Amino acid sequence: MWTIKHFPALWLLPALLPVALMTLYPVAYAFWTSLHSVMLLFPGEPFVGLDNYKRVVSSNYFHDALRNSLVFTLIAAPLVVIIGTLIALFLQRRFFGSQVVRSIVLLPWVLPGAISAVLWIWVFHPSFGVLNGVLRDLHLIDGSIPWLTSPRLALFSVVVAHVWTQIPFAVVLLMAALSGINSETLEAAAIDCRSALKRFRYIVFPEIKAMIVVLIVYNALTAFTSYDLVYAMTGGGPGTATTLLSFQIWRESFSMYDFGSGSAVAFIVVAISAVLIVAITRALPSDLFGE
Template sequence: MAHATLTPTSEVKAPGPARRSRRHRGESLTKVLFVLPAALAMLALFGYPVVKNLLMSLQDYGLRTFFTGQAPWVGLQNYTAVVKDKLFSDAMVNTALFTIGSIVFQFAIGLGLALFFHRRFPLSGVLRSLLLLPWLLPLIVSSATWRSILEQDSGILNRTLMGLHLVDDPVPWLNSPSVALIAVIGVNIWIGIPFNVTLLYSGLAEIPDELYEAGQLDGATGWRSFWYITWPNLRAVASVLLMLGVVYTIKVLDIILGLTGGGPANATQTLATQSYEKSFIDFKFGQGAALSNILIAISFLFAIFYLRSTRRAIDE
């Protein structure tokens, strides 16, 4: 009796190391090609201006440079000159007061309004839409409008305060060194509130209602509900908002220029306005670039602090 011979079936071989390595390199190359256009655009639009500004801060870059094309290398002399300037310390203090005052009140008022609008009621959508108008207006338009409101003799604010007998004499909102910075901070708070409300409201909308229902069963109502449910879930949005607020506020220029121009008596002079004056009034572009680089460094420090605190929160 004949027996059929069995032929070994061909086995499916796993790809060897060389083939896996080639496939991995191909996938990596594909990813790089997809990212390359965006990376080149970032370098062209952001990298070059930053490098150019850094080089300008190390050169004697003035008005004559545009005619001669020569900008002698001076190293850190521009940084030394702006730091030794008598206005630099005042500008630093004003920048800190302007930034802190704006951020604290923008966030506090924005959070209160976000909580208010989170409770649905008739016309809430319309009111939220109207609340966005200060943020949508061009800053120079907002500055011109508030300048007319804050005029000492003909401004509607002083007329209202005097009509209500809250003040006896017109308040020099933009003409007094002791009041001007407060007025500028107030206008910036008004402009920044809608941005805070929008982000905080979106953060509140992402919190599940089930958490509040479970909290009510455990007795977490009112302030306790906010402290143990709302704030922990809103902390990530709040940290991003505060970091962005610092970066945006520390470099505010057009509002101050439109209201006071840095005056009176340099009472509203900040690092941003000082950089503008050095560059476009004194035509000392090297010193203006040095001041702007100091602003970039301060913003970068805040960004690093934010990233480290965020990473620590994720690890925990």
């Protein structure tokens, strides 16, 4: 007779069922919505098949949003991991006030996206922004640089703000990985090799490479689906300079009241995210995964 001993995974059902219910049902309902014409201003939900997807993909805004999302991801994700690694290596050192510095580094992590956006608007504002003020005091510029109103600079400004908000999480995970390295190994490496770069390449990096892979994938997904910071800082503008696919989901659903098209964009984002994960993991060296 089959008992629960033969299927130990059944012990997880009480925890997995609520999670599956709260995850699978919304996803299934969103997919159903993407195949129907669901518009708040018009009654009825007729089946339209792939028409929502065709209309979304053929629109001009989709190509702009897709390009912006990919550029945003390709810049932001590596920057978060690189800067996070450098900060984690620095904070592993013992120095006076290290605990205070660690607390300050973690501050962006606890701030809501809207508050972070307000802080960075204050930094990048063309009239009274801190950055322009510092550059003028240093006599590097005469006027004001339109960081948030120039199509060429707005996306760069949003990337900087996004990287700032994501670095603390990367630092925490990398510091945890670094703390697992044998201290005697590091001491021996410091004696045998005086080059910090070589010590990192041959001693430190092999120990934290798995965490770096996780962070690259995580930050790629976070950047590709970023919404709140972009919405609060630029509203997708100027024009479509900072319009991302995640922002377009909100615009279609809650501005145009076309939930069918909004759900179609959402599923396209899911599909592209899956492709990004596969592409990133295949592009990375196989030895990163311990093969």
